[in-house]
Amino acid sequence: MFENIQKKFSLAFKNLSGKGKISEKNIKDAVKEVKLSLLEADVNYKVVKNFIDSVKEKALGEKVLESLTPDQEFIRILKNELIELMGGKEPEKLVISRNPGYIMLVGLQGSGKTTSAAKLAKMYKEKGKKPLLVAADTYRPAAIDQLITLGTQIDVPVFSGDKVNARKIVKEAKNYAEKMLHDIVIIDTAGRLHIDDDMMKELEDIKNYIKPEEILMVVDSMMGQDAVRTAKDFNDRLELNGFIVTKLDGDSRGGVIISIRHVTGKPIKLAGTGEKIVALEPFYADRYAGRILGMGDVLSLIEKV
Amino acid sequence: MGIFDKFKKGLEKARNTFFGSIKTIFAGKTLDDETLEELEEILVMSDMGVEVTQKILKELKEFYKKSDDSDPLILLRDIMEENLTNEPINLNPTKKPYVILVVGVNGNGKTTTIAKLANQYIKNGKSVVLAAGDTFRAAAIEQLKHWGEKIGAEVIAHEHGSDAAAVAFDAVKHAKAKGKDVVLIDTAGRLHNKSNLMEELKKIKRVVQKELPEGIDETLLILDGTTGQNGIVQAKAFKETVDITGIVITKLDGTAKGGIAFAIDHDLNIPIRMIGVGEKEDDLQPFVPHEYCDALLGLEE
Ligand SMILES: Nc1nc2c(ncn2[C@@H]2O[C@H](COP(=O)(O)OP(=O)(O)OP(=O)(O)O)[C@@H](O)[C@H]2O)c(=O)[nH]1
Ligand SMILES: Nc1nc2c(ncn2[C@@H]2O[C@H](COP(=O)(O)OP(=O)(O)OP(=O)(O)O)[C@@H](O)[C@H]2O)c(=O)[nH]1
Ligand SMILES: [Mg+2]
Ligand SMILES: [Mg+2]
Numbered sequence A: 001m002f003e004n005i006q007k008k009f010s011l012a013f014k015n016l017s018g019k020g021k022i023s024e025k026n027i028k029d030a031v032k033e034v035k036l037s038l039l040e041a042d043v044n045y046k047v048v049k050n051f052i053d054s055v056k057e058k059a060l061g062e063k064v065l066e067s068l069t070p071d072q073e074f075i076r077i078l079k080n081e082l083i084e085l086m087g088g089k090e091p092e093k094l095v096i097s098r099n100p101g102y103i104m105l106v107g108l109q110g111s112g113k114t115t116s117a118a119k120l121a122k123m124y125k126e127k128g129k130k131p132l133l134v135a136a137d138t139y140r141p142a143a144i145d146q147l148i149t150l151g152t153q154i155d156v157p158v159f160s161g162d163k164v165n166a167r168k169i170v171k172e173a174k175n176y177a178e179k180m181l182h183d184i185v186i187i188d189t190a191g192r193l194h195i196d197d198d199m200m201k202e203l204e205d206i207k208n209y210i211k212p213e214e215i216l217m218v219v220d221s222m223m224g225q226d227a228v229r230t231a232k233d234f235n236d237r238l239e240l241n242g243f244i245v246t247k248l249d250g251d252s253r254g255g256v257i258i259s260i261r262h263v264t265g266k267p268i269k270l271a272g273t274g275e276k277i278v279a280l281e282p283f284y285a286d287r288y289a290g291r292i293l294g295m296g297d298v299l300s301l302i303e304k305v
Numbered sequence B: 001m002g003i004f005d006k007f008k009k010g011l012e013k014a015r016n017t018f019f020g021s022i023k024t025i026f027a028g029k030t031l032d033d034e035t036l037e038e039l040e041e042i043l044v045m046s047d048m049g050v051e052v053t054q055k056i057l058k059e060l061k062e063f064y065k066k067s068d069d070s071d072p073l074i075l076l077r078d079i080m081e082e083n084l085t086n087e088p089i090n091l092n093p094t095k096k097p098y099v100i101l102v103v104g105v106n107g108n109g110k111t112t113t114i115a116k117l118a119n120q121y122i123k124n125g126k127s128v129v130l131a132a133g134d135t136f137r138a139a140a141i142e143q144l145k146h147w148g149e150k151i152g153a154e155v156i157a158h159e160h161g162s163d164a165a166a167v168a169f170d171a172v173k174h175a176k177a178k179g180k181d182v183v184l185i186d187t188a189g190r191l192h193n194k195s196n197l198m199e200e201l202k203k204i205k206r207v208v209q210k211e212l213p214e215g216i217d218e219t220l221l222i223l224d225g226t227t228g229q230n231g232i233v234q235a236k237a238f239k240e241t242v243d244i245t246g247i248v249i250t251k252l253d254g255t256a257k258g259g260i261a262f263a264i265d266h267d268l269n270i271p272i273r274m275i276g277v278g279e280k281e282d283d284l285q286p287f288v289p290h291e292y293c294d295a296l297l298g299l300e301e
Helices: A002-014 A030-040 A047-058 A072-086 A113-126 A143-154 A166-179 A197-210 A225-238 A256-264 A285-293 A296-303 B005-018 B022-026 B033-044 B050-064 B074-083 B110-123 B140-151 B164-178 B195-211 B231-242 B260-268 B289-297
Strands: A101-108 A131-136 A182-190 A214-220 A244-245 A268-272 A280-282 B100-103 B128-133 B152-154 B180-186 B218-224 B247-250 B273-276 B284-286
Touching: A002 B284, A030 A047, A030 A285, A030 A296, A030 B050, A047 A256, A072 A285, A101 A113, A101 A197, A101 B247, A113 A131, A113 A143, A113 A166, A113 A182, A113 A244, A113 A268, A113 A280, A113 B005, A131 A143, A166 A182, A166 B180, A197 B273, A214 A256, A214 A268, A225 A256, A225 B140, A244 A256, A256 A268, A256 A285, A256 B074, A268 B140, A280 B074, A285 B284, B005 B110, B005 B289, B033 B050, B033 B074, B050 B074, B050 B260, B074 B289, B100 B110, B100 B164, B100 B195, B100 B231, B110 B128, B110 B140, B110 B180, B110 B218, B110 B247, B110 B273, B110 B284, B128 B140, B152 B164, B164 B195, B180 B195, B195 B231, B231 B260, B247 B260, B260 B273
Parallel strands: A101 A182, A101 A214, A131 A182, A214 A244, A244 A268, B100 B180, B100 B218, B128 B152, B128 B180, B218 B247, B247 B273
Antiparallel strands: A268 A280, B273 B284
């Protein structure tokens, strides 16, 4: 699939070279290919339209840098726009200033919340912090066991209270964390659908009680068109601070990154890149731009200019 | 309650804000460019993929020309339905033990689907053995044991970290010795691009064959209904490795539409057997193309 797209791209850009300016006509094919490529990468249909319009606007009439051919110039603009849309070149950090600071993970079922909670705890522990994990998933069978097992592996305590009432567990966890002098508290919550009102209400209640500094939605990188809707609903109800995009060790093109970023305006803060507890990285937008476009080689060529 | 009510409910919520009602958008419309573009939007937004969308719209145009004054939306539904095969899973196997292997990428609903399937077999009067073949993920064994207890299925499990194929072997051997009807083998979630993990699945198949020469009867690929185009890559890779015989699409109780089903059926010819519409043991439904397409397009009977 990848080579195919690259071939199409080089075809599309052939008719651009040797001309001084980018015009509506000579980017028509290229625009079409970009659109297709983004859709194949699972970028949301509506987001693609907006994105293409803004890139076209920027590119039209643009003089072509001397060192580049017009097709490369177009890709350069495209890539920069893409990185811009994805949140710029510098990864966004988690901001924790209170003591203890609270981080809450939310998201759909199976997206990777529990695993990411353990990864975050490990990350903070390695920075010399004293994290506490809170098991507030009282629904999924063995969810608490899962977090306890992971906590044991990284030697981070797990608070699970009465194991029945998520609101109560979080309240008690606060007292516990203060008493035991934990400086970072990471709350794992049950997976839920954005249209499940009672379950969303539970998150709102937990949020209002604990006032986390970071509410992160955990999103599976293989997600398709519906990502826009789920991210929007979670953000509308909880005012997210950002996202963790998981399973990036797979081979999905990851168009979801653009979709959720575009619809919420919130940054992707971290990338999950494996099942192991160390597989959590800062999110570098420029690394994923090429992957989404499916034209890594072409992009790295321009990088050298 | 119709069997697709949960799926419809989610989609209705999605439509109210996204399109308004599809029926009213298209009421009295002819198949002009604008209508086609709107239909394209609906299909692509269902994760059907651009290629299959174009194919279906092309067919629609052809049929529309031939059949005067038909409703484009009904025509579309019929064409979509034509593009899906309907082959239900065998819920009353006579062969004993009937062995089902369940595979797929991480977190898409394998273990829960096994519980749901086991529940259906038990309701049909079958005795069920569950094999805890996910020996990798934290508390995966506990999760399966919990389900086994809840629905009344026996669970064969080894230690965390042990060989998955050995668990499958023991479960099949046990079922054979005790005259059990059905064996469901859970496996750890694995991304299809990790060849060492994919090899492990082959080993499970081989080892089961040692005990039962006819081997595994059904190899189900679980696919998360929210998955985009990567679903095709997943299905391809798993098909090549372990010869998938059917697919279950999960999490269709949300607002995702599972349009990837079309692309997979189209490209790979693997039937969709069931859909998952919730987290409880009863939330598993047979896949009925007609009802599915109706629900996806917001059509009522
Ligand atoms: N390959 C890969 N697998 C991951 C990653 N993150 C999580 N997983 C796997 O995805 C599956 C689901 O992860 P969980 O952490 O249990 O997901 P969850 O969101 O807590 O799930 P629920 O609590 O059921 O909603 C597990 O098999 C994890 O090992 C990742 O970055 N890469
Ligand atoms: N809403 C909804 N949630 C589901 C459905 N099927 C499974 N889930 C949820 O999805 C999450 C993951 O399900 P599991 O059965 O643990 O998935 P898995 O594929 O076994 O996960 P790994 O073993 O970690 O790869 C759990 O929270 C389930 O409750 C479904 O049809 N609808
Ligand atoms: Mg969890
Ligand atoms: Mg599982």
